[in-house]
Amino acid sequence: MDALENIISRNSPRVLSEPVPSDEQMRLVYKAALRAPDHAWLRPSRFIEVKGDGIRKLSEIFSQFANDHIAGGDQQKVEKYKNAPFRAPMIIILISHITEHPKVPEIEQIMSTAAAAQNILLALSALKFGGMWRTGALALDEKISSYLGLQENEKVLGYLYVGTPEGSEKRIPELELSDFVTKWD
Ligand SMILES: Cc1cc2nc3c(=O)[nH]c(=O)nc-3n(C[C@H](O)[C@H](O)[C@H](O)COP(=O)(O)O)c2cc1C
Numbered sequence: 201m202d203a204l205e206n207i208i209s210r211n212s213p214r215v216l217s218e219p220v221p222s223d224e225q226m227r228l229v230y231k232a233a234l235r236a237p238d239h240a241w242l243r244p245s246r247f248i249e250v251k252g253d254g255i256r257k258l259s260e261i262f263s264q265f266a267n268d269h270i271a272g273g274d275q276q277k278v279e280k281y282k283n284a285p286f287r288a289p290m291i292i293i294l295i296s297h298i299t300e301h302p303k304v305p306e307i308e309q310i311m312s313t314a315a316a317a318q319n320i321l322l323a324l325s326a327l328k329f330g331g332m333w334r335t336g337a338l339a340l341d342e343k344i345s346s347y348l349g350l351q352e353n354e355k356v357l358g359y360l361y362v363g364t365p366e367g368s369e370k371r372i373p374e375l376e377l378s379d380f381v382t383k384w385d
Pocket residue numbers: 210211212213332333334335336358370
């Protein structure tokens with residue numbers, strides 16, 4: 201697919217099913233991710249690829265976290281978080297491994313991982329798969345890192361839900377470019 205057409209038509213399908221990309225295809229996806237801009241080449245981005253039995257493991261972790269920090273004893277809420285990972289057959293956990301650096305603050309490292317996430321979404325779209333970035337209470341929270349076995353300097357920026365899009369293609373709204381772009385010339 202034409203590279204620009206792929207960028208312009210990328211979208212986040214809500215319903216994602218099997219099949220998931222092969223290991224060979226995921227190698228290309230991660231290579232794309234690791235070409236995100238990265239100040240001082242600190243390589244902040246890390247990914248955990250979750251599928252198969254891993255989805256059940258993630259579901260248990262979400263359930264435990266919800267029980268400990270979110271639900272306040274409401275078992276229905278715990279169930280909601282427990283079921284969340286089953287919305288897609290593959291999940292990529294987005295992590296930024298923060299390094300102390302005199303010229304590269306934490307926010308720049310986080311932005312680099314965000315750019316890597318967009319590269320993943322674009323690569324998936326080019327391969328005819330879909331991805332949706334989700335956060336909610338299970339991301340951007342210091343407490344979740346230890347539940348996922350991460351170090352203290354590793355931040356969870358979200359979860360990319362991945363699979364084959366189902367249903368009709370999403371209609372992408374036309375935006376008026378002049379609402380967003382100012383030209384100085
Ligand atoms: C950092 C980030 C976090 C997001 N978190 C959620 C989320 O938790 N739940 C959700 O429904 N959409 C979330 N979204 C939005 C979707 O990923 C998606 O971009 C949105 O539905 C618009 O669809 P589109 O990408 O097809 O334009 C998030 C987007 C970003 C960039």
